[in-house]
Amino acid sequence: MSNELRSTELRIAVLGVGMMGADHVRRITGAIAGARVAVINDYDSSKAEALAATIPGCRVVGDPIDAIADPDVDAVLLATPGPTHEKQLLACIEHGKPVMCEKPLTTDVETSLAVVKAEAELGKKLIQVGFMRRFDTEYEQLKALIVAGELGRPLVVHCAHRNPAVPPHFDSAMIVKDSLVHEVDVTRFLLDEEITSVQIIKPSANPAAPQGLADPQIALFSTESGKHVDAEVFVTTGVAYEVRTEVVGELGSAMIGLDVGLVRKTAPGTWGGQITPSFVERFGQAYDSEIQRWVDAVVAGAETGNYIDGPGAWDGYAAAAVCAAGVKSLESGERVAVDMVQRSSIAGA
Numbered sequence: 001m002s003n004e005l006r007s008t009e010l011r012i013a014v015l016g017v018g019m020m021g022a023d024h025v026r027r028i029t030g031a032i033a034g035a036r037v038a039v040i041n042d043y044d045s046s047k048a049e050a051l052a053a054t055i056p057g058c059r060v061v062g063d064p065i066d067a068i069a070d071p072d073v074d075a076v077l078l079a080t081p082g083p084t085h086e087k088q089l090l091a092c093i094e095h096g097k098p099v100m101c102e103k104p105l106t107t108d109v110e111t112s113l114a115v116v117k118a119e120a121e122l123g124k125k126l127i128q129v130g131f132m133r134r135f136d137t138e139y140e141q142l143k144a145l146i147v148a149g150e151l152g153r154p155l156v157v158h159c160a161h162r163n164p165a166v167p168p169h170f171d172s173a174m175i176v177k178d179s180l181v182h183e184v185d186v187t188r189f190l191l192d193e194e195i196t197s198v199q200i201i202k203p204s205a206n207p208a209a210p211q212g213l214a215d216p217q218i219a220l221f222s223t224e225s226g227k228h229v230d231a232e233v234f235v236t237t238g239v240a241y242e243v244r245t246e247v248v249g250e251l252g253s254a255m256i257g258l259d260v261g262l263v264r265k266t267a268p269g270t271w272g273g274q275i276t277p278s279f280v281e282r283f284g285q286a287y288d289s290e291i292q293r294w295v296d297a298v299v300a301g302a303e304t305g306n307y308i309d310g311p312g313a314w315d316g317y318a319a320a321a322v323c324a325a326g327v328k329s330l331e332s333g334e335r336v337a338v339d340m341v342q343r344s345s346i347a348g349a
């Protein structure tokens with residue numbers, strides 16, 4: 001191989017080329033500078049073969065761990081389902097491969113903590129977690145307003161997270177672990193503090209939701225300094241993709257996600273526009289920036305999970321701990337304290 005390629009182009013193995021992985025392959029191939037998809041792996045080998053055949057110089061490797069260990073792979077993009085992440089992340093750490101892992105880091109607190117510890121023991125941060133909202137221009141602007149003190153001290157955050165539909169296997173706990181997890185990360189990103197308790201309220205379910213799915217859900221978070229966050233997560237609206245976040249501070253408030261660029265005013269007295277149909281359109285720019293900055297960081301030899309305010313393995317672990325409390329609250333209806341270790345207790349985390 002390849003020392004030549006290594007110096008010019010990052011050779012990425014993409015594991016899992018379903019909806020999100022195939023989108024990342026398209027992105028790396030068409031929009032990202034300094035990288036190429038060198039290897040594709042998918043549990044469904046025919047899917048992997050079909051996609052690899054469209055990319056010059058791309059090979060299929062049949063086993064995910066072999067793909068990670070492959071000497072002609074410089075970095076890994078994991079877009080496999082959450083339950084497979086732990087094993088694949090630990091293999092990336094073992095083989096010293098930088099990895100961009102789609103959220104969630106893992107699907108439970110224990111395995112997320114094991115990943116944090118394994119990376120800390122290695123002494124080098126290799127993991128970036130796919131909390132792409134941190135790379136969205138509107139979220140960056142909101143964060144900049146807060147950091148500049150223009151809203152005064154933030155006091156309250158209101159969020160709405162609506163999907164038109166979700167896959168048939170989506171259950172009530174996944175609304176917490178797969179959808180609300182973004183509001184968990186956004187809260188930690190914007191307020192720069194940990195969430196200490198969670199309560200999930202289940203209003204009357206949408207009659208159009210699959211039988212037994214508690215949808216919508218309202219989540220209430222408290223943070224270390226006592227700030228309040230509420231989030232409506234509603235994943236079967238049948239309408240479109242809507243993600244709004246409003247921060248209310250001592251000196252004013254700011255809201256993002258209104259699709260204001262598309263608002264039309266029409267007679268008689270109506271206004272409106274188009275709403276993005278899915279996260280692919282709403283966060284397309286964020287995914288592009290997320291992957292480009294990851295590629296740039298890996299090529300520069302930077303520590304990926306640390307180079308821009310996270311999101312690294314610790315952020316993935318913190319989100320898993322909050323979601324675990326959320327799932328307990330989903331069952332009991334009570335406010336549940338978040339149980340997580342102190343970051344300072346793990347050297348190098």
Ligand SMILES: NC(=O)c1ccc[n+]([C@@H]2O[C@H](COP(=O)([O-])OP(=O)(O)OC[C@H]3O[C@@H](n4cnc5c(N)ncnc54)[C@H](O)[C@@H]3O)[C@@H](O)[C@H]2O)c1
Pocket residue numbers: 015016017018019020021041042043044047064079080081082084102103104130131132178279
């Ligand atoms: N950041 C976001 O906005 C966003 C959006 C959608 C999905 N995701 C995340 O991306 C990941 C994938 O989600 P998706 O919607 O693309 O799922 P998907 O089911 O469409 O695709 C998953 C793919 O992984 C393959 N696969 C399953 N087990 C595997 C294994 N052990 N090794 C290799 N391949 C395997 C499947 O065959 C499938 O092709 C999940 O972690 C999900 O939470 C993130």
Ligand SMILES: O[C@H]1[C@H](O)[C@@H](O)[C@H](O)[C@@H](O)[C@H]1O
Pocket residue numbers: 163166178179180182235279
């Ligand atoms: O996996 C997806 C993805 O993370 C989206 O960003 C979110 O809006 C969906 O609710 C979730 O199911």
